[in-house]
Amino acid sequence: MVDKRKAVVEDDDDDEELRTGQGAKKQAQAALGFRKKLKSDAVILASVKKFSETAKDVRQETRTLADLNLPHACKEVVDLNTSSVVLEIERSILSIAKSILAGNGFGYSVPARSSVNQLYVPELDRIVLKDKASFRQFANISSVRKTAITTRILQLVHQLCTKQIHVTKRDLFYTDVKLFQEQGQSDTILDDVSCMLGCTRSSLNVVASEKGVVVGRLVFIEDGDRIDCTKMGVGGKAIPPNIDKVQGMESDALFILLVEKDAAFMRLAEDRFYNRFPCVIITAKGQPDVATRLFLKRMKTDLKLPVLGLVDSDPYGLKILSVYMSGSKNMSYDSSNLTTPDIKWLGVRPSDLDKYKIPEQCRLPMTDQDMKTGKDMLEEDFIKKDKNWYKELELMVKTKEKAEIQALSSFGFQYLSEVYLPLKLQERDWI
Amino acid sequence: MVDKRKAVVEDDDDDEELRTGQGAKKQAQAALGFRKKLKSDAVILASVKKFSETAKDVRQETRTLADLNLPHACKEVVDLNTSSVVLEIERSILSIAKSILAGNGFGYSVPARSSVNQLYVPELDRIVLKDKASFRQFANISSVRKTAITTRILQLVHQLCTKQIHVTKRDLFYTDVKLFQEQGQSDTILDDVSCMLGCTRSSLNVVASEKGVVVGRLVFIEDGDRIDCTKMGVGGKAIPPNIDKVQGMESDALFILLVEKDAAFMRLAEDRFYNRFPCVIITAKGQPDVATRLFLKRMKTDLKLPVLGLVDSDPYGLKILSVYMSGSKNMSYDSSNLTTPDIKWLGVRPSDLDKYKIPEQCRLPMTDQDMKTGKDMLEEDFIKKDKNWYKELELMVKTKEKAEIQALSSFGFQYLSEVYLPLKLQERDWI
The missing domain is CATH 1.10.10.10 (Winged helix-like DNA-binding domain superfamily/Winged helix DNA-binding domain)
Structure with missing residues (x-):
């Protein structure tokens, strides 16, 4: 609607930002291209179902300290x-x-x-x-x-x-x-x-005080009250601070979608993403708190569902995944109760930036602190043990680029729920 | 259970902190004294009911800009x-x-x-x-x-x-x-x-992203889902980011209890305070966000209930009340939709510290920044227009003491829900 050419004629300084017509067109084409790749929901669901069942088998072999023959007690x-x-x-x-x-x-x-x-x-x-x-x-x-x-x-x-x-x-x-x-x-x-x-x-x-919320295909009893998370509007249910008041979890979901930030949570809740692809959506709104970690762990254990992680493509997003998966160092004595080891990294991964054609201007340069954190993480056991994770982080450090989940909004407000996630599920694109 | 006298004998440096036996006894006596003052719940409820009805009449005269003859448009x-x-x-x-x-x-x-x-x-x-x-x-x-x-x-x-x-x-x-x-x-x-x-x-x-939670005698429809806040366990219902998805609020509560922090919220939710004294309990977990302010305003308008504020006894607690009541300066154009003018200041008020015998060691000295904020607030119209509020703030600045809601825990974990609040309601002790 903006007449950008006119502006350029009158104001040379700003022509760089205003001559976006061409870029916007390219972006729209890219979005359309990805949208066309999408198969029917039935096909996508079949693909996810298979994954969901495989995950159920693998989980039998959850080992405890006692099973291992460690040199240390x-x-x-x-x-x-x-x-x-x-x-x-x-x-x-x-x-x-x-x-x-x-x-x-x-x-x-x-x-x-x-x-x-x-x-x-x-x-x-x-x-x-x-x-x-x-x-x-x-x-x-x-x-x-x-x-x-x-x-x-x-x-x-x-x-x-x-x-x-x-x-x-x-x-x-x-x-x-x-x-x-x-x-x-x-x-x-x-x-x-x-x-x-x-x-x-x-x-x-x-x-701990709670700050997480949950929504989707999950029913549980909290202190005697039956909570149906498909009927929690768009705001979701606040995760209770005391996990021992939570009982009788039931679900027909195929997976748990763990989301870093509440903006993405809000988008998915409003679009009722879980009705199209049966899942439970959970977020701690940033840094994971104990209550949310306990709740995730409980869901994983009771429902035997795979967990897919959706975080920003930056060292901080990866750090958040690591807290959910391996625990934080100052609570290491409690790690088995707080951690959910096998979370799949769905996105936004460094390789997604090119793969999904995230526009240049929506990528941010990594700061010195980001670079340091990223390089330090390359040395951590948590990253080193998985070749694919290591490669992704290496790519991030090499390109010196990061991107938020919100960067997907550059293709349209509902691109996350309507194209990106369905396509990820269809292609089982997680590591 | 601690043998404190023995400790004192062996370690003179620590005797100040360890010789608490006498203080603890005094504290227990004080708590018992207040507990004895409590009348039956029926008497307290009758007292609150009267107040709740008066509040309903007063609210007829809500004025808008158009009703006033202002010198400025x-x-x-x-x-x-x-x-x-x-x-x-x-x-x-x-x-x-x-x-x-x-x-x-x-x-x-x-x-x-x-x-x-x-x-x-x-x-x-x-x-x-x-x-x-x-x-x-x-x-x-x-x-x-x-x-x-x-x-x-x-x-x-x-x-x-x-x-x-x-x-x-x-x-x-x-x-x-x-x-x-x-x-x-x-x-x-x-x-x-x-x-x-x-x-x-x-x-x-x-x-805005939401961070508030609500629990208690409130039923509403959120995006088609019926939410019954008496059946939200102990974690409560997350307040939705988009107030226009909220409809059909119903309640048999006598008042709304607005709480500054989630620790107090948690205590009241776990004790199901709202079953004993019909009310709706709401918190933004600190600094009020837009979603919580809109939700409070909506409750006040639709349900015509009085609002009682429970905040820390410090300038910051008062500031939080002021944001709920008069709005923040950078969103002044939106003040009529975001503000809930007539909130009563229930506690913790500076005069409560002595009145409820909050132990010396649970009071904190005000910092220089606190003192500055307190003195600045004394100059604000918001405080000056109410003599009683002004007096309380003056007392705070004079005594240079502040206290958190949690300070009430020194009388026992459930003192807040079992003694302090019932007594406040019984005596209609708010300003």
């Missing part, structure tokens, strides 16, 4: 129900009482969580803790404070589990500010306690 | 349905075509949105735009780019409204990166366009 925590946690705590306190009565004072054996005690296990594709532990003696000036805080946290957690209520770390801190002084102190010891008891932090009923 | 935007927006755009383009055919070239008359063109209207208790506008000529080097972008945005919005789909600002930017260059440019012109057409930005089908 390793430690991982498990999900415990509240009565088991209560029992564990009472057992600890009882043994302390005995020790005191025997005239030996008391202390706690606390697993070390520092990086020297961490180990990447390729067979499991995640980070676990080695068995180093330190004894935290009460009758010692250097450890008396920590021992007191540990005991207090045990008492508070006992109370939470008995009452069956959930609180945030911040709430926990405020119950005894005089003792804890700073939230960092109660947080650290809380993690120690979960290692000590051998259970996850969410088993302690201390939860 | 002022401009506000209204919600338009998509077909009206399409019509408005076609009308603009038609008049442009005529102007071009008449040999006059073309341009747009764009309302100024700078602070000199903003006006606080005490009768409405919000900021509006005065009538200053500038003419954006196409045949002029300094404005040709902006005119071209304006035309392109009009075209894109026309497309969105015709297709009845919603996108984010980011999506909009990516449809024509070559022309827009930076997202800031398309964002600014988008706001211009909404002023020009006299409608809200959400009428243009360009939406």
